[in-house]
Amino acid sequence: MPGSRVGNSLRLKGPTTNRVRRHENDSTVAAGNFAPTALTPSPPPPPTRPPRSLGDLSTAPASEIIEVTANHFSQSDKEKHRPRGAMRDFLGHLATFPGATWQERWEASGHDEGRPVGDVAGDDKHRQKRLNCAAGYAFALRLVRPSLLGFRCNRFSHYAPWFRGVAKDPWLEEFCARADQLPMSQCRRSRTKFDVCCALTVFGIDLKDLTPEALLLYAVESRAHGLAGENSRSGSYAGTLAWPILHDMGQFPASAPRSFRGAVTRGQISVEEAVDRHQLRNREVRDVLVEYIRRRSAGLDYSTLRQLTNLLVRVFWKQIEEINPDQQDLRLSEETFTQWKERMLVLPNGNPRLDVDGPLMAVRALYLDLQT
DSSP: OOOOTOOOOOOSOOOOOSSSOOOOOTTTTSSSSSSSOOOHHHHHHHOOOOTTTTOOOTTHHEEEEEEHHHHHHSSSGTTTHHHHHHHHHHHHHHSSSSSHHHHHHHHHTGGGGGGOOOGGTTTTTHHHHHHHHHHHHHHHTSSSOOOHHHHTSSSOSHHHHHHHHHOOOOHHHHHHHHHHHSSSSSSHHHHHHHHHHHHHHHHHHGGGGGOOHHHHHHHHHHTTTTTTTTTGGGGTTTTTTTTHHHHHHHHSSSSSSHHHHHHOOOSSHHHHHHHHHOOOOOOOHHHHHOOOOOOOGOOOOOOOOHHHIIIIIIIIIIHHHHOOTTTTTSSHHHHHHHHHHHTTTTTTTSSBOOOOOHHHHHHHHHHHHHOO
């Protein structure tokens, strides 16, 4: 560390001693004010009895599935030809792929990778529409269980009503009734119901089996694939409006955060975690910084503590390790310290650092503390 001959330079005064030692750890200092609330996204446990409200059609002949579709998705005998023809085209397409069940044929078709079913119709717009509609019927009937991409690459304007009509689940109807009372646009209320019906479809479960971790997984994957609705480009999540409704219904345990934001916000992290995020190589210096910052935390608010950690770990020591990978302790040579000062004056984006005193004062306080 440079000496006390400072002049008008940015050199720190004073801390040029080999009497650097660690203070004893004060175990009475709290590491944080509250525990993290974030959940880990994970799929729900497989149901003991997969939902099959219209029967198990997984190995049924095409003729039986076509009639079930026509009877359920048409409002009159005159309209039965439409769902019947659509499902006939869809099953005829899946029948060209190997598998003992319709699910196996669906997986072999490659549509789960994000290829819309309607693409097999080429330029035939009418057949594209029939195939797309039939895919929605098949998903609602639980004939096949698509991946999230396999589901969302196809567009359905009435999927939630289709799904609810097949499921006939009072618990799901309770959720939808509550969603209809949301004080917002009809579009957002419909989106809320769609998110839950989509999640139940891709997980192959009823609403009673939907866990907060599963809805979080649906939200995270939707965001990753840009499927979180019209605001997905801004980094929003799907299912945010459904979350508090399910919590208030008692679908989620009381221990789960009531809001979606609470589920994805970690809250205050410990000093150790804050330091270790920067992956310091020198474990001895890492331990010194942890002990020093932990003791300082007793008199600082969380925001100030985070700033201090950033200055000492990322701005100071992480840079020292890059300048001199062989640096063994906090006793810096004049050359190393000068290089750090020069690097510190410029932000990572190339702009000049406006607050030069902040890092210097933080480092000086650290060295002064270690000498006492």
